[in-house]
Amino acid sequence: MSEWWTYTPADFLMFTPRVYVRLIERYNQDFWPLQLVFVAGMLAIMVLAVREVRFAKVALLPAFAVAWVFCAWQFLWLRYSTINWGATYATMAFSLQAGLLALLSLDPNHRIAVSRLRRYGGMALALFGLLVHPLLALLSTRSLAAAQTFGMMPDPTAISTLGTVLAIRGRRLLLLLPIPLLWCAFSGLILLAMEDRGAVVPLASIVVVAALLLVPGRSRNPPGNP
Amino acid sequence: MRFTRRSVLQGLALAASLPAMGRSPFAQPADALRKVIPSSHEEIPAIGLGTWITFNVGDDPVLKDECAAVIAAFFEGGGRLIDSSPMYGSSQPTIGYGLKNLGYPDRLFAAEKVWISDPASGPEQIEASRAYWGVEKFDLMQVHNLVSWEDHLPMLFEMKAKAQLRYVGITTSEGRRHREIESIMTSEPIDFVQLTYNILDREAEERILPLAQEKGIAVIINRPFRQGSLIRQLDDEPLPEWIAETGARSWAQFLLKFIVSHPAVTCAIPATTRVDHVRENLEAGGGVLPDETMRRRMVDYVEAL
Numbered sequence: 001m002s003e004w005w006t007y008t009p010a011d012f013l014m015f016t017p018r019v020y021v022r023l024i025e026r027y028n029q030d031f032w033p034l035q036l037v038f039v040a041g042m043l044a045i046m047v048l049a050v051r052e053v054r055f056a057k058v059a060l061l062p063a064f065a066v067a068w069v070f071c072a073w074q075f076l077w078l079r080y081s082t083i084n085w086g087a088t089y090a091t092m093a094f095s096l097q098a099g100l101l102a103l104l105s106l107d108p109n110h111r112i113a114v115s116r117l118r119r120y121g122g123m124a125l126a127l128f129g130l131l132v133h134p135l136l137a138l139l140s141t142r143s144l145a146a147a148q149t150f151g152m153m154p155d156p157t158a159i160s161t162l163g164t165v166l167a168i169r170g171r172r173l174l175l176l177l178p179i180p181l182l183w184c185a186f187s188g189l190i191l192l193a194m195e196d197r198g199a200v201v202p203l204a205s206i207v208v209v210a211a212l213l214l215v216p217g218r219s220r221n222p223p224g225n226p
Numbered sequence: 227m228r229f230t231r232r233s234v235l236q237g238l239a240l241a242a243s244l245p246a247m248g249r250s251p252f253a254q255p256a257d258a259l260r261k262v263i264p265s266s267h268e269e270i271p272a273i274g275l276g277t278w279i280t281f282n283v284g285d286d287p288v289l290k291d292e293c294a295a296v297i298a299a300f301f302e303g304g305g306r307l308i309d310s311s312p313m314y315g316s317s318q319p320t321i322g323y324g325l326k327n328l329g330y331p332d333r334l335f336a337a338e339k340v341w342i343s344d345p346a347s348g349p350e351q352i353e354a355s356r357a358y359w360g361v362e363k364f365d366l367m368q369v370h371n372l373v374s375w376e377d378h379l380p381m382l383f384e385m386k387a388k389a390q391l392r393y394v395g396i397t398t399s400e401g402r403r404h405r406e407i408e409s410i411m412t413s414e415p416i417d418f419v420q421l422t423y424n425i426l427d428r429e430a431e432e433r434i435l436p437l438a439q440e441k442g443i444a445v446i447i448n449r450p451f452r453q454g455s456l457i458r459q460l461d462d463e464p465l466p467e468w469i470a471e472t473g474a475r476s477w478a479q480f481l482l483k484f485i486v487s488h489p490a491v492t493c494a495i496p497a498t499t500r501v502d503h504v505r506e507n508l509e510a511g512g513g514v515l516p517d518e519t520m521r522r523r524m525v526d527y528v529e530a531l
Contacts, residue, residue, distance in 0.1 A: 006402060010453075014315045015282045016499070022286055082284035083315045 013193040015083045020194065024146045024153070027079055031152065038067065038151030039130055042160070046126065061105035064161055067151040068098035075153060084190075090183065094154070097161075097179040104172060118166055118215040125163025125208055129156040133201065140198045158183045159205045166212045177213075181206055258304045259511040261492045264442035265393070265417040270335055272486040273511040274307030275300050275504065276448060276497035282315035290323050292499060297324030299501045301331050303508035309420075309446065309495045310359075311339040311370050312351055318358035326360055336361050337418075337446070339397060341370035345377030352385075366418055368395035372403055372410075379414055393417035399448050401429050411437050420446040423491070424456060425484045425528050435490035444492040447485050451496060456481060463531050472520070473513020478503065482510035484524050487517075 028035065045063050048056030072094035080087040133156035134147040150156045158180035165176045184202035191199035259272040275297070283289035297308070310317045318338075325334065336359060342351050352367060367382050369375040375396060382394040395418030398407055404421075411419060411434070419438060423430045427449075438445045451457050460477045474480045478496070485494045496507045516524060 006400065011400075013279070014313075015279060015284075019283050019286065019289060022289065023284060026286065079284070083282050085313075085315060 009189040009193040012086075013190065014085075017194045017196065019083055021142055021146045023079055023083065024148065025143075027075060028145060028147065028149075028152070031074070035134075035147070035149040035152055038070075039134075039149055042067070042150055043127075043130055046123075046130075046164070050123070058105070060164070061101045064157075064164065065098045065101035065105070067157050068094050068101060068161070070151055071154050071157050072098065086186075090154070090186070093179050093182070097176070100175055100179075101161075104170075104176065107170065107172065115215050118212050120167075121208070121212045121215070122163045122165070122167030125205065125212075126160045126167065127163070129158075129160030129163060133159060136198050136201060140196050154183055155187050155202055158187075159202070162205060162209050166209065177209065181209060258508070259486060259515065261444075261486070263393070263417065263444045263492060265444070270493060271304055271306050271508075271511055272491070272493055273305060273482065273508050274309060274335075274337075274446070274493045274495040275305055276495035277308065277310045277317040277321060278314055278448075278497055279453070280497040280499045281310070281317035281320040283320055284316050289499075290320055293320045294324035294327045295501050296498060296504050297321070298328055299504045300508070301328060301333070303505055304511075305504075305508055306333050307335040307337055307446075307493050307495065309337040309448075310355075311341055312355055313339070313341045313370060318355055322358050322360040330360065334361070335366070336364045337366040337368065337395075338364045339368045339370035340378050340382070341373055343374050345374050345381070348374075348378050348381055364391050366393040366395055367391045368397045368418060368420055370397050372396060372398060372406060375410065379410075379416070383415070393444075395419060395444075395446070397421070397446075397448070401427060404429065404434060408433060408437060411441055411443055416443060418444045418446060418492075420448055422449045423447045423485060423488070424450050424452060425481055425525060426452070426456065428525070431488070435488060439490045445490050447491055447494040450481060450485050450494045451478065460528070460531065466527050468520075468523070471514060472516055474510065476506055478506055479510040480524065482507060483513075483516055484521060486511065487515040487521060 042063060045056045045059050049060045072091045076087045076091040076094060081091065130150050134144070134149045137144055137147040148155050150160050162177065162180050162184075165173050184206050188199050188201075188203035188206075191202070260269040261272045262269055280296075281293050283293060300308070308321060310321055312318065325331070338352070338355050338359070340348050340352055342348060352364070356362075356364065367385070369378045369382070379394065379396075382391070385391050386394050394416050396407065396410055396416055397420035398404070399420075399422045401422060407419060407421065410416065419434070421430055421434060423435070423445075424447075435445065437443075457477055460481075463477075465474070465477060465480060469480055469483075472483055474483050482494055482496065485491055496503075498504050498507065
């Protein structure tokens with residue numbers, strides 16, 4: 001792209017906020033009440049995984065993979081790409097992320113992060129994406145009909161994934177961070193261009209992840225592991 | 227929906243006048259300004275219809291119908307030139323939907339763009355665009371933002387020679403790559419150039435617009451309202467009383483009259499999602515055009531705000 005320095009995020013905004021909001025509303029209507037199934041199902045798996053229930057620990061990453069596939073296929077590919085050709089590339093990235101989640105779920109050596117700050121910070125971020133993010137629609141002067149929920153929409157799915165990955169210990173799990181971080185940056189810029197106050201959420205998520213990454217995943221002297 | 231003083235006042239004016247007039251106060255001007263395409267001497271109305279952002283509505287049936295109503299009002303108001311691009315998301319199928327609803331008006335002047343870096347894929351992209359519009363062929367095909375123009379232009383000239391299109395052009399926006407635009411205008415037998423020009427972005431006045439006159443190249447003007455931000459900026463400012471002698475009754479008309487009154491400009495392509503706005507825009511092509519003295523006064527007034 002020539003003279004790239006003359007471009008601003010607004011130059012890449014291809015649609016009006018009204019079109020975007022209506023797209024989400026119609027998408028939510030098409031699948032209601034699947035949103036509740038995604039949120040409740042993921043919440044249950046997370047809680048049980050924290051309680052060391054074996055099935056939940058095994059199901060955690062595959063459940064995220066399902067959410068990423070659903071976002072890629074139903075939202076990005078079938079809907080968002082009709083108004084934003086960039087979503088075609090995002091579909092590929094989301095599919096890759098789903099593949100990575102499925103692949104890394106085969107590794108049985110994941111543990112909950114021992115560092116309290118990283119563990120609770122990651123969990124808080126994951127729960128934010130799951131439970132609080134849908135309510136942000138109200139801040140953006142939208143109704144809950146345009147709520148963005150985990151498994152259905154990319155933002156809460158990416159944020160919950162980031163939080164969960166941070167709360168788990170496992171060096172290879174860091175491979176799961178780049179795509180959701182890139183999505184948060186992309187989504188934040190689009191929302192900024194739309195002058196949507198919700199832009200702060202994906203952008204702040206990047207900052208939170210960066211801060212938590214500075215915290216070691218394991219304590220210097222983890223219990224039972226001298 | 228964004229409510230501004232302008233939209234509320236216009237809405238009230240519309241509501242008050244509809245029972246008496248049976249239509250918008252921004253009616254079709256009887257003396258709509260037409261400009262000549264230098265390479266053919268064909269005349270087209272000076273106000274066209276852009277589709278960037280406004281017609282990218284996906285498959286939303288409500289919004290598609292709103293866009294179709296805009297297209298219908300555009301033709302009802304005497305408009306002809308509609309401009310789009312493969313870059314504009316779903317704008318092409320939206321145009322096709324609106325044209326199909328109207329039975330493909332004969333007076334449509336279809337202006338499209340080729341926008342692909344792989345030169346070999348140019349013809350395929352043009353064919354896909356044609357299928358979206360549902361037209362037999364395009365009147366004007368432009369190389370969008372000069373993407374691979376060295377390869378696309380010969381292909382377009384060949385299509386023109388085979389009568390598969392009538393005019394060939396190039397585009398840019400927001401003042402980018404003007405040197406290259408000038409070079410192509412000088413070296414290639416193009417019929418049209420499209421660029422950004424408005425009351426605050428007047429760089430084109432220095433070299434490109436005079437060059438277009440010298441070379442006999444028609445000029446299409448995009449971003450006449452800076453994607454709406456100029457209107458929003460001026461909305462709360464008083465429209466000068468002296469502009470009334472041109473027939474302008476709103477800031478949109480003020481800004482459009484400034485653009486199309488430049489002798490090099492062939493057509494401005496404001497984009498809108500609203501029927502009342504498309505009528506208002508078309509009306510700017512009627513009445514009296516500002517002369518050079520008034521154009522300077524318009525610039526001074528806006529720059530002083």
